[in-house]
Amino acid sequence: MHELSIAEEIKDIVIEKMKERGKKKVTRVELIFGELTSIVPEALELAFISVTEGTAMKNAKIKYTVKKLRARCGKCGKTFRVKDFNYMCRSCEAGPAEIIQGREMIIKTISME
């Protein structure tokens, strides 16, 4: 639902990086999203096309990696994959566990020319 806001933020960051390096065109933007963010990739791609129309980023492709939700148990220190939003540690059944992966929203690389 807010992929348009996210796409605008990506566009602004990419344009800033382009200017820093004196580049004229962007061909690809690689992103990392955590599973816990509410991003729908297909919606983001559509939003990206919309906000980059008429810019140096027009026709740039988005590639993304989704990071799975992982947590660390506050009691025994073990890390585990969180499934079905169950934050109970499977080793010692304690909780709550601290989220260590899954909330990211990052621009990893930008391909420019």
Next chain:
Amino acid sequence: MAEVDVYKKILGRNDRKAAENRKAVGNALCLNLMSSPGAGKTTLLEKTLMALGRKYLIGVIEGDMATSNDAKRVRKYARPGAVYQVKTENFGGGCHLDAGMVSTALKKIKAGTRKYDAIIIENVGNLICPADFNLGEHKKAVMLSVTEGDDKPLKYPVIFQAADLVILSKTDLVKHTNFSLKKAGGNIGKINKRAQIIEISSYSSNNFKQWLDILKTWIDEMN
């Protein structure tokens, strides 16, 4: 062609603005109040201002896509100049407040110069998007009314997982629904053991004191 490693947070600008907002509110408690549309956020604020508005200076930032209806409602009970309505249609029609919008609102209610005890942000009614946008708040409260379904925490885990407090609201209506307060509490506990859970009715004032006591405790903790 060059591939440049960037590794930059997409919401970094929002997060930096949120940090500025946190500084701007000083010692005032900043609370982000979230729920689906119609869960009772504005009524909660009206009743809260009626109960605490004389003793505490409470600012309110209202967030909606359109209209100033909610700001008009709470202004009746708030101190002059302490309420501001953000209309997201003026920012492209978003489904959530972001830190930039809140920054503007904080300036409008003069958060930098008035000694607020609390500033409550009533976010846009939405159980998905507000969870992703840090506004600079100290605490997050999520309301869930008994007319919505006791499995909503499992359906919208991100926002419930982030909550410091879950307010189960409109409990005066529970006998007319198949909502189970016990099941809702259990579902919240599955994804968030940290959150306090309270059951209230703003209209009948059932257990409303529990909410006021939590708010007062949070305000006191800021000083």
